[in-house]
Amino acid sequence: MALGLPNAYSQQSNEPEVSSQAGIEEVLVTAQRREQSLQDAAVPVQTFDQDQLTQAGMESAQDLGLLSPALGVSAGGGPLTSFFVRGVGALTVNPLTDAAVAQNVDGIYLGRSSGAAGQAMYDLARVELLKGPQGTLYGRNATGGVVNYIPNKPVLGENSGYLQGEVGNYSKIGLQGAANVAVSDTVAIRVSGNSLDRDGFSDDGTNDQDSYSLRAQLLFEPNDKLSVRVAADYSEVSSTGPGGDLIGTYANPTGAPNGPSITDFTPSGIPISTGPTDPRANELRTSVLHTPSFAPFQPIDPNDLYQDISWTGFMAEINYQTDVGTLTFLPSYRESEQDYQFSGPGFAPAKTQEENNQTSFELRFATDLDGPLNGILGAFYIDEEISTSTVFAQNFASPIQNYDNGGDSWAIFGQGTFELTETFRLNAGVRYTEDSKFADGISDTFVTFCGGAPFSGNFLTPPASFGNGCASGAMPAHPVTSDRDEFIQYFVDNGLIAPDSEADIPGRGRPPFYDLTIPGGISPVLGTIVNVGDGELTSELDYSETTYRLGVEWDWADDNLLYATFETGYRAGGVDLSTVSPTYDPEYIDAFTIGSKNRFFDNTLQLNAELFLWEYDGQQVTYFTTLDSASAFPIANADATIQGLDLDMIWAATSNTTIGLSMQFLDATYDELTLVSDPGRGRFGCASDGVTNGIETYSCAGNEMLYSPEFGADLNLNHIVNMGNYDLSLTAVVSHRSEQQTNFLFLDETESDAYTMLNFDATLFADNAGWSVSAFVRNATDERFSVNSNVSNRGLNYTIYSPPRTYGLRLTANF
Structure with a gap:
């Protein structure tokens, strides 16, 4: 229920937002x-309005986690983005998993959470976070909530716009702008764009930005009943992409009775x-x-890391007003083409090529009756089609997956x-949902074994593997390709396996195997490539669920609201290309909320509070582990309890001074969570429950949920200094978060x-001149904290940190 502090001036309108009576502006x-x-x-x-997003340095939706104590964002490899609200969320590492926090762009649901990477923060009316x-x-x-990105829409009868340029350290150059053109009394268009290079x-050049976005809208209102708006948008990212720092290594199993623990760091x-x-x-x-090649990992080449990703969308919003309400129709089509390689937990690298598209329709009727009853009735349909080719290359292990997936929902x-x-x-x-x-695809896992395949009797482990030459550097590394035939052909073309080998x-x-032609010092061959993958996998699943909401509201005074609600949420189960967990169950959440929203002292003090208790059943947990001697991303189901208190205050202390404070106290703990790995290979900060059928299980109940700090607060201060024909707006923001877990390994x-x-932020405005100039410093004390951590199955910990101190100048002109 938090509300971001309004700035004293809007940089895109140069109009004060706090009245001369120091009242707080209404937010719609x-x-x-x-x-x-x-x-x-x-x-x-x-x-959060556009000025707040700009002042906070939001470059894309992946940065939104810095704005609210309730929101956590895990930006992984390439465009992969995972949202968490109070610990409720999902690590969406591939298109087989759905997000638990819905994103809507201009009212259109984004089926893939990776769309956040292409959602630039420009020409927006606001971003809404529903918790x-x-x-x-x-x-x-x-199940966790909703993030709505709401752009500024065309305005009839108005010719206006803005241009904004920003320069900063790290050679940052940012440009954005918009133009609203009144074509006639009934037609207006709005065109906006954004470009960012940093x-x-x-x-080594990772964690950079190179992107641009365009948006065009046309509004047609032939009369006071009908409104038709069509829009198209395009975004492109061509940067190196995210990259973690190698902060250390964990011990690996030696087999010795008193050997080091696998979690020793x-x-x-x-x-x-x-x-x-x-x-x-x-x-x-x-x-x-x-392991099990017992060959040294190869260095990561910076030239192997890249992103070449685009998003395209088309939509329409048709509103027709009747005497009893408004009928709204929202048809849309969105697609994305993605080609990227990233290092993740030391991948060498991981490569993904994906094409996805979605078609959706939503029809709503919002009543406007004179009686005591009003509401909304609606229907929704979406169809998704996704084609993916990916490999999480690890030099001597190559999990390759090629599959089509998708489905529909109404x-x-x-x-x-x-x-x-x-x-x-x-x-x-x-709401009733089906x-x-x-x-449908093929899952391969090509793994090199030192000396020979396990079933050959020639597989060697240390110290015999050293005598066979496996650690000498002679072991050929795998090519980085997601084409299974191309993978085998690479070894054939280089004379490394038999010339008649096929994929x-x-x-x-028995798993397909390919003996290397390189002789070993002990065994006949240096090593053997074995395909331990699951092969052809096909799954089809259907789910249905009814969710509902109950609530009471009481206006105990003119500007004071007290309410209580109970609402349920649902996320469908799904399919995975894995024999360990080929399907996973739906997740459910029940949320109890008691809230109050208040204005006091002649509209100068706003005080809101929310007390919440959520029961989370079957959270879909995607985690990184080792299965069949290779990296894997199985999905578990977990139960959790989330409870806490949210307090928010805005005080217009004077006509020139505004103070805002948002605080959240949170307890988000797993009641039940079981993770798995190969025996002795689970690097979890959880107790082992033993080995059954060759799989070791770990009980992780009692751990805190991801991205759920026990305490978070944001303090906002804004003061305007009047200087004759100029005004200087001074803004300071202090943000604090307590410790929070970023990985389902639950390690320190x-x-x-x-x-x-x-x-x-300091912004100078000239009265009625239509321009402003700003100087800013973000993260002034250069505070660095981890936002994402990845640990490979051989114990390499690569961690991505928050942005360092940045500073620069911003010039805005309005017309």
């Missing part, structure tokens, strides 16, 4: 599918912001032996409010330390 939201005051919306929602399940109005995949925060001593391809990181990397819903009296209301809603999912499909008896080293971060 569409969180409940109709426009209303944020203070009248009986839901926990936080908003908690939104199972009625938003439906599936909103060197990498890491010395040795810091690397390599400074942060050096990047995964730094020579010191590569030197440490090449000192570690892969729902009908309704929500209404009944006024028992002028001040007391009942609220209820229900989901169909499919996956046989595994899962049909994957926990992000507590931090306190300071941002400063």
